[in-house]
Amino acid sequence: MASFVRIAAASLEGDACAVACRLLGARLVRVTEQGVRSGFIVETEAYRQGDPASHSCRGTTPRNHSMFERPGIAYVYFTYGNHFCLNVVCEPPGIGAAVLLRALEPELGKAEMASARGGRERDLTNGPGRLCQALSIDRTLDGTDLLSSDELFLAAGPVIPQDAIVATTRIGISQGQDRPWRFLLPANPWVSRPLPQGGGRLGTNPGTTATASP
DNA sequence: ATACAGATCATCT
DNA sequence: GATGATCTGTATT
Numbered sequence: 001m002a003s004f005v006r007i008a009a010a011s012l013e014g015d016a017c018a019v020a021c022r023l024l025g026a027r028l029v030r031v032t033e034q035g036v037r038s039g040f041i042v043e044t045e046a047y048r049q050g051d052p053a054s055h056s057c058r059g060t061t062p063r064n065h066s067m068f069e070r071p072g073i074a075y076v077y078f079t080y081g082n083h084f085c086l087n088v089v090c091e092p093p094g095i096g097a098a099v100l101l102r103a104l105e106p107e108l109g110k111a112e113m114a115s116a117r118g119g120r121e122r123d124l125t126n127g128p129g130r131l132c133q134a135l136s137i138d139r140t141l142d143g144t145d146l147l148s149s150d151e152l153f154l155a156a157g158p159v160i161p162q163d164a165i166v167a168t169t170r171i172g173i174s175q176g177q178d179r180p181w182r183f184l185l186p187a188n189p190w191v192s193r194p195l196p197q198g199g200g201r202l203g204t205n206p207g208t209t210a211t212a213s214p
Numbered sequence: 215a216t217a218c219a220g221a222t223c224a225t226c227t
Numbered sequence: 228g229a230t231g232a233t234c235t236g237t238a239t240t
Contacts, residue, residue: 045232053232063224080233081222087232100232119235129233172232 002036002108004029004155009147012090012154013071016046019090020099020183025160028086028104030135031151034112037135039104039125040157043184043191045170047087048097052175056096068096072147072154076132076139083129084138088146088154102128102171102182105190127192160185166195 004027011022021044029038047054055064055077067075067089075087075098087098104125106113113124113134125131132138137152146154164187167180171193184191 047232055232058226061225077232078223079231081220081224081231082235083233085232102232123234127233133234170232174231 002038004038004153006147007154007156009072012088012147014090016048016090016097016099017181017183019071019088020044020046020181021162021165023088023099023101023154024165024183024185025157027107027155027157028101028131028135029153029155030109030137032136034115034136035109037109037112038107038155039131039135040107041101041103042105042188043101043103043182045100045102045183046097046181047100048181049091049095051097051179053170053173053177053179054096054098056098060096064096066143067098068094069143072145074141074144074146074152076137076142076144078139079129084132085128086132086137086141100128101131103184103190103192104131104134105188106134122189126190168195 007026012019023041023044026041027038056067060068066073069089070093071090073089075089076084078084087100089098091097106125116136117134125134141152144152164185165183166186168182169180170182186195
């Protein structure tokens with residue numbers, strides 16, 4: 001059994017954009033009877049308090065109540081009649097802010113991911129619905145504490161330099177389209193889609209490239 | 215390469 | 228009845 005170093009609670013607390021950047025490079029780990037599946041987070045989106053694109057912006061419902069829980073809680077929602085998406089809550093209870101995990105670079109358990117999902121290897125985890133299917137994440141995991149759970153948790157990964165991160169506008173929303181709150185590692189082949197025009201690096205060294213692999 | 219319909223359900227008007 | 232933090236298969240440039 002692989003050993004993982006859990007990520008510090010403090011790294012999940014704070015502004016959703018900051019946490020979204022901090023989560024890049026971290027591992028998402030899923031443990032079932034099938035074994036261990038894990039991947040490096042290579043793409044995230046921030047959904048903040050008062051954000052018109054966020055499920056939290058019109059208050060709690062039975063669907064989204066876990067988004068108003070404490071940092072480190074998983075918000076898993078069902079959408080478009082077919083798909084689940086996984087978020088990490090990042091603000092104190094009652095605020096309603098979270099980071100959507102949009103793409104992973106597969107690490108362990110690729111065969112189990114493929115059997116859970118089918119399709120091409122390249123499409124295993126490059127999208128929020130796909131990664132949930134590959135890791136067998138559904139609404140039964142809504143509300144899971146990603147800091148303490150043994151079946152779904154976050155673990156440390158390689159440190160990603162700020163200048164390897166690009167911020168772009170978010171995907172699939174109709175409100176708040178101007179906000180550049182999608183964060184990705186543009187050199188990594190597992191992102192859900194290539195850079196649109198208008199993305200900007202956060203750091204100061206535009207020549208740098210990086211992948212999430214250690 | 216892009217463009218669409220269809221799946222199928224929680225939530226809102 | 229419409230919309231949506233999506234993905235797939237099929238059709239067309």
